[in-house]
Amino acid sequence: MDTVRVAFRDECARLGEVLSGLSEADLDRPTDCRPWTVRELLAHVRSGAGRLTDMLAAPAPPRAEVDAATYFGAPKFTPEVDAARIDSGRREARELDGAALVADFDRAWRGAEAAVAAAPADRVVRTRHGDAMSVTEFLRTRAVEVGVHGLDLAAALALEPWLTPTAAQVIAGLLTDGRPVPPELGWDRLTLIRKTTGRARLSGREQAVVDAAGFRWLSFGG
Template identity: 75%
Template sequence: MSLPVDPVRAAFRAECARLTEILAELDDADLDRPTGCPPWTVRELIAHVRTGTGRLTDMLAAPAPPRAEVDAAGYFGAAKFTPEVDAERIAGGRRDARQVDRATLPTDLDRTWRAADAAVAAAPPERVVRTRHGDAMCLTEFLRTRVVEVGVHGLDLAAALDRPPWLTTQAAAVIVDLLTDGRPAPAELGWDHLTLIRKATGRAALTAQERAVVDAAEFRWLAFGS
């Protein structure tokens, strides 16, 4: 009997697999569309996501730091989105996009995320990794950030492609838990997971009434760059 998969890892796998299916349906015209993450095109945003999913493989091949210093919420702190870091992140996505053509995009992403998943499966749960920012994080906490990257940017891609969101229920649950620090949103808002994610990440604006409810409840969610 196989062991149950950790919910965060299950969310990572489900969201990556769904994105891979979507990529197989795209043509060059789709890939050249602009996105809500300027100046990236769909192709460049996909390249950014692919690179992000693959980071775990190299991180787990490197020596483990002695202890974790940052959790997933801390990873998305303001210091990670300075103009210099943001400029390099944007340039990296554009640079990576030039190295992959449309025909190989689905295969390349599939190979990349599966290699990362295999590396996670082979590592002990308490493993600590070092991020590209130099932070030491527990493996599961860093994997939560990968679910955010694939899931939230999946919303950006769906919007750019004029498609309904394909966010999986597994990924939505992980992202909402991180954004809200595990606390429920005020019931008066009536938000489902997709709406909360859109509102909390700036993909949809708060109405005046929603802002009043949020402020009155002193409800705060994690803020991070796009």
């Protein structure tokens, strides 16, 4: 839990620093998470980062049923769910100007962090998909969402990726199931994350090595 909390906190804080210097024009740039703009993607990240606050205020399920990798399983993100997610991000982005949206992101993630700090380490929560997860595993998904979408935001803003070391560790560990990256790939953690989440193209040779290594392919839906 400590490592996952640090990953979530560091990545959110770093994103907040980057956002504080953006203009309204920056926020209206397109992203590769189509059809979202930077503003709309940020609204989605803001909602996801704050989700644990309400989850921890709700009654706890008796036991955890899924882990972070299962949460990101493709079967959960049907076309209907994906369309609702996209529409939600676009609708929420229209409700706030840039400064208010950035401030709300800061409020959302800090509120979630405080709620996690006050909860028992073995607390179980229920996701919006209806699954029961340990709070640690769900917070792991939040670190993944903020970190990977941070790569999307960096690309849209023509900035160098700012992925923080602990977030990179947590995300890479989930993608590889804790196994080492095959040395023949020569990847650092950032390259691993970009390649295996579709943010960078895999060569045919890399695809074969990844398939043989059994890396997890995650579907992102928040």
